[in-house]
Amino acid sequence: MKTVTVNIVTPDGPVYDSEVTMVIAKTTSGEIGVLAGHIPMVAPLAIGAVKLKKEDGSTELVAVSGGFIEVRPEKISILAPSAEAATDIDLTRAKEALTRAEGRIQKKQDSIDFQRAELALKRALNRINVREGNM
Template sequence: MKTVTVNIVTPDGPVYDAEVTMVIAKTTSGEIGVLPGHIPMVAPLAIGAVKLKKEGGQTELAAVNGGFIEVRPDKISILAPSAEVAETIDLARAKAALARAEQRLQQKQDNIDFKRAELALQRALNRINVQEGNI
């Protein structure tokens, strides 16, 4: 079975580097699946999970908070402001972030940046779903 190298990189450094048989990612215009040999492309990513299918049928998950996916026939690079593979996500911390974001949104005060709180909520939910495998 053919494979392609996938790198997920953040400003803090590399998060993932492995050979996979397929990548499924959520772009701003919808979900895409990329196989080895795919034509070159670049697409903006939405907050969401990246599914990394490996040989043998196993799937790994990574929580990505936006960024870009660059596809080349032999390599896929994901550049994101922040990303975590499922095993490294601190579930208690993600749930605390979710509670803080929900509280900010419920306060409905004029000085609260609504869009920022909404994005924090999406990021927290994404991390929780990836860590728990609810994708």
């Protein structure tokens, strides 16, 4: 099966750079699957996991907190505000972030804090799910 180069980059630097057979990502309009030779496109990403299928049949997961995916026939680039490979996620820290976000949501002090807490909750849940492989 043909492969395509995938780069996942954040403002802090590269997170992933390898050859894969398929990329599955959650965009703001739904989930997409991309193979080598796909027509060019750009799409905004939602908070979610990027699944990277390797030639040997294994799958790697990377948690992204939004951003964009740019697809070209020979290369896929993902630009995200933050991204972590499943193996790099500190599960204890992610669970602590989840607890903090849940506490802020229960307070509901004002709409801005509520929206920020909701986003923090989604990011924490995403990181936990990616780390535990529940995607």
